[in-house]
Amino acid sequence: MCIGINLLALNVADLVIKFFSQSKKIEFDIESSVLHYKENDDVPEDFFLEYSLSDTPFIQDADWSFVGKPDKNSFLNYSWYILNEKDKVVIKVEYEDHIQLKEITAVLDLKKGKGVVAVVPLSGNVDVVKIDPLIHPLGSLLLLYLVHQKGGLLMHASGIVDQGNAYVFTGVSGIGKSTMCRLWKECGARAVNDDRVVLRLQGDDVIVYNNPMPYYAQFPVQSTLNKIFLLKQSPENYIKPLKGVFAYSRVLGNFIQQFYDKDMIRQHLEYIEKVLLKVEVYELGFKPDYDIVKLVRAMD
Amino acid sequence: MDFSKVYYKSEGFVEKAIGSEKVLVPLSDNVADMNHVLTLNEVGTFLYDGIDGEKSLDEIFSLLLEEYDVTAEVAKRDIEQFIDETVNKGIIIEKH
Numbered sequence: 001m002c003i004g005i006n007l008l009a010l011n012v013a014d015l016v017i018k019f020f021s022q023s024k025k026i027e028f029d030i031e032s033s034v035l036h037y038k039e040n041d042d043v044p045e046d047f048f049l050e051y052s053l054s055d056t057p058f059i060q061d062a063d064w065s066f067v068g069k070p071d072k073n074s075f076l077n078y079s080w081y082i083l084n085e086k087d088k089v090v091i092k093v094e095y096e097d098h099i100q101l102k103e104i105t106a107v108l109d110l111k112k113g114k115g116v117v118a119v120v121p122l123s124g125n126v127d128v129v130k131i132d133p134l135i136h137p138l139g140s141l142l143l144l145y146l147v148h149q150k151g152g153l154l155m156h157a158s159g160i161v162d163q164g165n166a167y168v169f170t171g172v173s174g175i176g177k178s179t180m181c182r183l184w185k186e187c188g189a190r191a192v193n194d195d196r197v198v199l200r201l202q203g204d205d206v207i208v209y210n211n212p213m214p215y216y217a218q219f220p221v222q223s224t225l226n227k228i229f230l231l232k233q234s235p236e237n238y239i240k241p242l243k244g245v246f247a248y249s250r251v252l253g254n255f256i257q258q259f260y261d262k263d264m265i266r267q268h269l270e271y272i273e274k275v276l277l278k279v280e281v282y283e284l285g286f287k288p289d290y291d292i293v294k295l296v297r298a299m300d
Numbered sequence: 301m302d303f304s305k306v307y308y309k310s311e312g313f314v315e316k317a318i319g320s321e322k323v324l325v326p327l328s329d330n331v332a333d334m335n336h337v338l339t340l341n342e343v344g345t346f347l348y349d350g351i352d353g354e355k356s357l358d359e360i361f362s363l364l365l366e367e368y369d370v371t372a373e374v375a376k377r378d379i380e381q382f383i384d385e386t387v388n389k390g391i392i393i394e395k396h
Binding site: 065066203245246249252255258259260261262265266268269270 | 314316318319321322323325327330331332334335337339340343347
């Protein structure tokens with residue numbers, strides 16, 4: 001049975017985000033990507049997001065900082081836009097073929113930890129809109145800015161925990177991030193995620209977390225991160241330590257960032273530096289078999 | 301190369317020091333392009349930091365000789381290489 005609720009608290013990467021709606025016409029779908037990230041309602045929140053139903057587009061036209069138009073697919077087509085508006089981040093998603101939704105606009109006041117989210121349904125006279133509060137791609141963009149504000153990074157990477165050691169594997173699309181994740185799982189490791197992870201400094205450690213992913217429910221996993229590997233396909237397995245500015249510049253492009261002003265970019269660059277002061281970076285040349293797992297295991 | 305020339309830094313980059321080296325992230329419309337970052341080694345960083353819209357290359361040349369144990373010939377070549385490359389990439393601009 002699906003029960004609609006109007007206050008939903010989530011814990012994602014040690015950030016408590018509360019989703020709220022006054023309208024009975026919005027129900028948060030909790031049996032979706034956020035299922036296992038629920039937090040108690042009485043835990044103080046880092047962010048409070050109020051969702052409401054609207055029948056008109058929130059912002060008609062603007063000088064967008066970013067525009068994302070993924071390639072056409074047979075599943076869900078949309079465009080997204082980011083706008084810097086008087087110290088607020090505005091995220092707009094236009095859906096082309098969603099069964100219920102036409103558009104969603106989120107206006108975030110990051111410093112105050114608040115935001116409003118206007119949901120525009122396809123038809124004006126719907127009874128109830130049931131929505132995953134982190135619906136794709138709004139959720140990914142929301143998390144990016146919330147994590148950034150509280151200190152943290154989203155990374156295109158797979159992550160695993162093996163015998164108490166956590167590693168992330170990153171690199172360009174198609175290089176083998178999910179292959180690496182699968183190989184480790186087959187060798188008994190636990191997957192954090194095979195596509196996107198969050199890194200946050202907590203005390204002396206860097207913690208790697210997973211976060212709600214579009215279209216499937218996973219259980220939260222977190223662990224102290226030991227190493228970052230930059231993947232390279234290679235006929236022979238090898239591990240090469242990377243240092244200093246070289247390691248830094250090689251890793252940089254693998255963090256997810258849609259930042260549009262110099263202060264945001266500086267904060268992002270500084271956070272990456274702090275992470276790399278605590279976690280070593282290696283280039284990992286690999287061929288996709290279990291030998292690479294053995295080679296990496298032998299390092300610890 | 302004319303060492304009496306003065307150069308200034310472009311606004312189109314965000315710089316980040318990593319130890320004694322530097323990463324320059326290009327911006328286009330204030331958006332960072334993390335996939336085309338430029339790195340400066342220690343000497344490059346020293347020269348980049350010296351470029352301020354006021355000092356001539358001659359003055360920076362003298363500073364480089366003071367700071368590093370290099371011959372005048374090597375220092376001159378380092379500066380020429382640095383200026384060629386950074387002007388080409390739009391990192392620094394000649395002051396007129």
